[in-house]
Amino acid sequence: MTRQHTVVRRAPGKLFVAGEYAVVDPGNPAILVAVDRYITVTVSGTAEADVEISSDLGPRGVRWQWQEGRLSPCGTDDEQDARIRLAHVVSAIETVARLLTERRLPVPAFSLSVESGLHDDGRKYGLGSSGAVTVATVAAVAAFAGLRLSLEERYRLAMLATTALEPRASGGDLAASTWGGWITYQAPDRPAVLDLARTKGVEEALRTPWPGFAVRRLPAPQGLALEVGWTGNPASTAALVSDLDRRRAWRGSESHRRFVRTTTDCVRAAEAALEQGDRASLLDQIRRARRELARLDHEVGLGIFTTRLTALCDAAEAVGGAAKPSGAGGGDCGIALLDADASRDIAHLRERWAADGVLPLPIGPAAEGNEE
Numbered sequence: 001m002t003r004q005h006t007v008v009r010r011a012p013g014k015l016f017v018a019g020e021y022a023v024v025d026p027g028n029p030a031i032l033v034a035v036d037r038y039i040t041v042t043v044s045g046t047a048e049a050d051v052e053i054s055s056d057l058g059p060r061g062v063r064w065q066w067q068e069g070r071l072s073p074c075g076t077d078d079e080q081d082a083r084i085r086l087a088h089v090v091s092a093i094e095t096v097a098r099l100l101t102e103r104r105l106p107v108p109a110f111s112l113s114v115e116s117g118l119h120d121d122g123r124k125y126g127l128g129s130s131g132a133v134t135v136a137t138v139a140a141v142a143a144f145a146g147l148r149l150s151l152e153e154r155y156r157l158a159m160l161a162t163t164a165l166e167p168r169a170s171g172g173d174l175a176a177s178t179w180g181g182w183i184t185y186q187a188p189d190r191p192a193v194l195d196l197a198r199t200k201g202v203e204e205a206l207r208t209p210w211p212g213f214a215v216r217r218l219p220a221p222q223g224l225a226l227e228v229g230w231t232g233n234p235a236s237t238a239a240l241v242s243d244l245d246r247r248r249a250w251r252g253s254e255s256h257r258r259f260v261r262t263t264t265d266c267v268r269a270a271e272a273a274l275e276q277g278d279r280a281s282l283l284d285q286i287r288r289a290r291r292e293l294a295r296l297d298h299e300v301g302l303g304i305f306t307t308r309l310t311a312l313c314d315a316a317e318a319v320g321g322a323a324k325p326s327g328a329g330g331g332d333c334g335i336a337l338l339d340a341d342a343s344r345d346i347a348h349l350r351e352r353w354a355a356d357g358v359l360p361l362p363i364g365p366a367a368e369g370n371e372e
Contacts (some may be wrong), residue, residue: 022264231306
């Protein structure tokens with residue numbers, strides 16, 4: 001019997017504030033903020049196929065059939081393109097379906113559509129669209145099937161879906177998209193988590209403590225404005241992290257250990273500054289995080305700092321603020337924190353950015369997420 005109701009769920013994008021690269025390893029902390037641009041997933045009943053998926057970022061109206069617990073496209077001339085461009089959506093659906101099957105609940109047929117506010121005219125801003133679409137898909141499909149999930153259960157399902165595709169993904173974007181607001185986050189041991197789900201099932205993976213994982217909400221910075229600039233160049237976080245992983249001489253070296261120690265200390269100090277409302281200390285830690293990323297870039301040659309990201313940071317510091325790349329760098333976005341009452345400085349910063357080829361984005365923090 002076809003379900004006639006419709007479920008709509010949305011998830012915000014994210015920005016990294018501090019802790020990039022170090023957060024990829026379990027237990028190392030990072031600070032992120034969810035942003036008020038969203039991906040919306042709508043699920044409704046259908047009698048046309050097992051699953052039909054449409055996305056404004058990929059193929060429209062692709063039909064999928066269940067084959068031994070996996071979805072296979074059957075309504076497109078380019079099966080490979082559909083698999084690649086809808087990979088995170090499909091993995092999220094399959095993960096929820098595994099949980100339903102374990103609970104001996106039916107996997108309903110449905111039509112799913114994706115609408116992204118994290119892109120403009122197909123331009124990728126680096127706001128965590130793959131993470132947001134995974135979280136929104138998990139939430140929408142689960143609700144359509146009648147599951148009630150806590151925030152952590154939604155995150156865990158999204159993490160299982162993501163690591164099936166990207167084993168080294170930290171999941172920070174998933175946590176920000178799930179909890180919203182400002183958070184501090186530590187990644188779990190992903191191989192252990194995947195092994196748990198594979199050997200004991202998704203249900204057990206929702207119940208068992210995950211080694212390394214932690215998440216906690218933080219207060220928003222007091223008296224500081226968050227400014228976001230886009231460099232105009234999309235970047236691949238997965239590619240940059242993989243590039244660093246291949247530098248085997250660096251990993252495990254004293255330089256690597258120093259990077260992790262310094263980054264961890266920086267994140268912990270920034271957490272304390274946020275909790276104490278100490279904006280001067282927070283700005284100091286953002287500048288320190290920039291310097292540490294620059295040192296990593298100089299030693300390893302990843303290409304974290306592009307000309308425009310450097311200009312973005314310099315412009316903010318010139319007016320008394322603090323700035324750094326957000327995420328893996330190599331393009332995408334940078335963030336700046338400035339005195340919220342210094343309207344002239346903020347206007348000057350935006351003018352400098354525009355002159356340097358950096359597009360100021362009208363983005364602010366997103367509200368905290370709610371339990372279903």
